[in-house]
Amino acid sequence: MSATIISFMNRKGGVGKSTLLLLTASSLHHRTGKKVLVIDADLQTSILGLREEEKEMEQGESSFYEIVGFSWSKKNASDIPLLRFHKLIQQIENKYDYVLVDTPGKMEGEEVPLIMTVSDFIVVPIIASSFDIQSTIDFLEIIPPIREDKIKEGFELKVFGVVNKKDRSLEHKHLEALQGIAGMELFDTHISNLVRYKRDKSTFYDLVDPKEKEDEFNLYFNELLGKIK
Ligand SMILES: Nc1ncnc2c1ncn2[C@@H]1O[C@H](COP(=O)(O)OP(=O)(O)OP(=O)(O)O)[C@@H](O)[C@H]1O
């Protein structure tokens, strides 16, 4: 078994990386029966912290999926975070079916290409104002050379754009500008700006009944499942 690694990335902060990752992880865990690991590589807004709080309240702890924290800052003079991240991936690769990586809002350094290199898929949450779109385009332009290197080694790197916090002011012309940049596939389904995404922050909770076929989250989740098979 070699894990499918899905990273949630965008250079822009606050676009919904952690929110989408948590919902996706919970649904993968509850609905597919596969082994899920979350790497919380953004210890600032900690998913791991959320889990600790939930553990104190939740009795059925054994049914949690696993979360491991990772810090990009140097622990001591001889610590090399990039190497440490690589080692972590090697350690967990054969133990899980899906590994979801949460990434910090502001990443400028070498960790960006490294996370991309170890990923099979990158989910890029996008907020559709013209300002946000330009920073997303700048971010996407990092991807093609990394993908080319991966292809040489016999691997792929697929990038999915998911419109988040969609509201009536969504400008379709802005979204069209994104289609195909760096080979990104825009999802057909959008995630709306709804309190349910804000409110139900949990590492565990499956947002909606999977049987609700027309629910937009289920449409998103099923579209993702279809693409990562
Ligand atoms: N679809 C949505 N509807 C309503 N609120 C949302 C939605 N998606 C995210 N939010 C809210 O927007 C804020 C930012 O979301 P989140 O923390 O997931 O973004 P992020 O990209 O992980 O941010 P950071 O870059 O700081 O890590 C949070 O308060 C979250 O609850």
Ligand SMILES: [Mg+2]
């Ligand atoms: Mg986050």
